[in-house]
Amino acid sequence: MNPTNRYDELVNQGHRRTDEVFFWLLLGQWALAIVLAVLVSPHTWAGRTPSLHSHVLLAVLLGGALNSLPLVLIRLRPGWWLTRHTVATAQMMWSALLIHLTGGRIETHFHVFGSLAFVAFYRDWKVLVTATVVVASDHLFRGLAYPESVYGIANPEWWRFLEHAGWVVFEDIVLVLACHRELTTNRAVAEREAELTALNQQFEDRVHRRTFQLEQSMRRFQSLIEGVNVVPFEIDAGTGQFTYIAPQGASFYRCTPAELARLEFLMSLVVERDRERTSSSLRAALQHGGSGTIDYRVRRPDGSELEVRTIYRFDAVERLIRGVSIDVTETKRLESELGQAQKLESVGRLASGVAHEINTPVQFVSDSVHFLKDASTDLLRVVADLHDVRERARAGAVAPERLSASTDLEAEVDVAYLTEAVPRAIERSLDGLSRVATIVRSMKEFAHPDSSEKMLVDLNRAIESTLVIANNELKYVADVEKDFGELPQVACHVGEVNQVVLNLVVNAAHAIGDVVKNTGKKGRITVSTRVVGAVVEVSVADTGGGIPEAVRPKIFEPFFTTKGVGKGTGQGLAIARSVAAKHEGSLSFTTELGRGTCFTLKLPLDHAPVLVAA
């Protein structure tokens, strides 16, 4: 805003306001004149006969005439320079009229000074000049023609009007100075207002721009939030009710918008098996804050089922829980398939090692059986010879040559040796077969698909089986040290836990292998289990090279691997962590470059009802 324009605007506003003041002042004077005329001189008389006094007519007609033009101008052209000059003229004529009607009473002349003060409201010295000229002219001409009407005496001095005009000019000087000061103030105000307006305009522009950006951003986020196949929500921790839930939730849960808005309704959709767990997780979040992930299954009103994962975070400042619910039905199916595939891939990858493990006992079982076959042939020859000798003895007598031949045969067969060696060979065969059976059982246990429910299992035994399968991967690079604590039955998906342990020990073997290769030395893998509070910890520590700093944040990402082609797909740790999450447990690690790494799987001791392993 231009300060000059603002100044002109302020001055014009002052003119208009003063016009309005005069509108009512002129009307008031007119009304007062009529009232006074009616009260003081209502009638003129001829004897006892009254008639309307000319003062009443004068007040009505002359007052009206005097006010007519200024009132019209005020209404039609407020703020115009001619309006205020006309108003000033009319106001001074009101003074003249009052002085006239009061016979030039000196007290009535004060009306002139009061009127000038009102006229000064215009803050326009030119209007004061007009007012002064009008009042001086009135005094001059009326003083000459009809002096009683202006001075109250019939023969005043010729210069009397100059005396009156002098006092008016005196007041004018004071008023003009006041006007000048007021206008100076107005100019300063205009400049300040212009500065403020410019500043304000800048702020408004900025606010407008920011508002536009915010609206754009809001629309963008709204379309993002409401256009995806997830259901963002916000829950007030105080009331435990939704303050927001994305409208697509209605199609997600196949319910009405009114039903969607009720948390209780959505909780009722959770299948009974998961309801208590889901509900208590939510309650804990509402009471204690924090963040988390809950997986559960819902049965929608139309009967269809959905695997849902809700990821939430508590905002302690606003006391709100914000989160999203995601349909993970397909993800779960793929995870399950991927887990199984990875398990089979492990089995496949371990097959040659397992075969080798089986081959060794099979080899010495085979050798023992061959030995037993030869031994049994020899022993059967000795038995036949002894049978013949017994028959000869029963018939009469045995020739000494025959006995000697039998003795030679025993010596040839070396019965004494066979008597000692055969049981050992049988023992070895049984041992070998037992080892094969163990490996096969382990394989069977490992590769067996999990049921959808958790089962109570002996975790130490499961880990033992996994170590058997992985033995061929481990034994050339590391000694395996088992430090199994006493564990209660643990409710878990044992196949998945086996998979995690297998991944961890194979990774440990590979890490050690990288360190000891071509040195002939072996490292050490320590597998330990223990109970800490309500959690079972399974640790796999190696003496490998440790995980480099740069790699640590990525090791749980799917398809991330540092191994060469054919040694790993990058799925192992990703799946291991998802298994831990599925059990509401965790998988973490500590590592030191050059010293090794220790992975720890923590599984909660679940007290929920579970199936008992057969």
Place this chain on the structure above:
Amino acid sequence: MTTRRWFGLLAGWALAVALTFVGIARYKSEPGLPAAAPARWPEASGLPRTAGMATVLLFAHPRCPCTRASILELNEVMNRADVRQRARAVVVFFQSDASVERSDLWKFVSQMPSTDIALDASQVERHRFGARTSGQVEVFDAEGALVFSGGITGSRGHAGLNVGRTDLIAAVTGPAGEAAHPVYGCGLDEPGELASNESANR
């Protein structure tokens, strides 16, 4: 409306206002009917008269707004010590209505110095002294000779120093000035009476 038209209106307005002022002035300067005052104090008069002193009579319509100025002028005169030493005033009120004694003028006059009030109920005295306009002042000296007759205001309802007042004082204290002056005020004659008087005068 164009500025030129506004100026035209302004000029017309100023002219109308100025002419109205002239009209007022002319109205205010229009005197009432002059009195046919007796040359000497009528012996039949019942109005009070103080021996050895001049008598100042003022005939007043108690409801006439213009007469206040005449009363005020008389008050000015009677407040002069030199006048009070030589004259006593009588304000003769016309019985316009039953409550005349409660009129503002009556109350004011009753406070004036050296001034008596006479109620001319049947207007005998008014006719006796030939007064026809409210504000008519007649001064008779100690011997009963008329020394002043007329008004003591400069115009209708205008108080203030004027030739009438000056000559009234002169008539009492001497030397006498102009003895006759126009009177400004309401008529004391009834409308019919006025017409018959006028025709009689003609």
